[in-house]
Ligand SMILES: [Zn+2]
């Protein structure tokens with residue numbers, strides 16, 4: 001599997017991840033904030049079709065590239081059912097955060113923790129990790145965890161925005177992510193990669209609060 005990380009050099013610095021099954025000629029993009037030309041070039045290199053845009057949650061800084069990809073490549077846009085409302089009301093989010101309103105295509109498919117998706121030869125497992133947003137998810141693909149704004153390198157996503165809940169994020173990380181093998185690579189929504197083992201040792205926010 002080919003795995004590429006993309007980031008736009010703006011104030012949000014959201015990570016997007018392109019995963020390509022080079023034998024099955026299918027790909028998925030995890031979160032979508034642009035870099036269309038570079039990503040299209042990579043897809044073409046492997047004659048791969050972009051099957052899904054897998055959104056980790058509904059915040060504007062993870063979705064504002066979707067329109068161009070939808071128009072030009074027609075992937076299925078996927079989000080957890082509890083965050084669909086955020087995508088459907090992106091104008092409200094933009095006004096709240098003081099950024100220009102952008103157009104967002106309709107979500108094509110809503111998922112929950114029991115959803116089974118796949119691309120090429122790979123299964124996509126959905127782990128519902130509310131706390132940053134109600135419908136925040138992590139995706140597990142090929143033993144790699146894509147953690148969105150749930151788990152960062154020695155940090156967690158902020159819980160003070162609408163729908164956030166600090167106890168929930170700590171509970172979900174402790175019970176659903178820390179049960180994964182320690183050497184599981186974690187590809188985060190912002191900042192650098194980490195591993196489950198590193199976070200179990202060093203994540204002050206989770207480890208200090210996980211007893212409550
Ligand atoms: Zn977020």
Ligand SMILES: [Zn+2]
Pocket residue numbers: 014059061062149189190
């Ligand atoms: Zn974010």
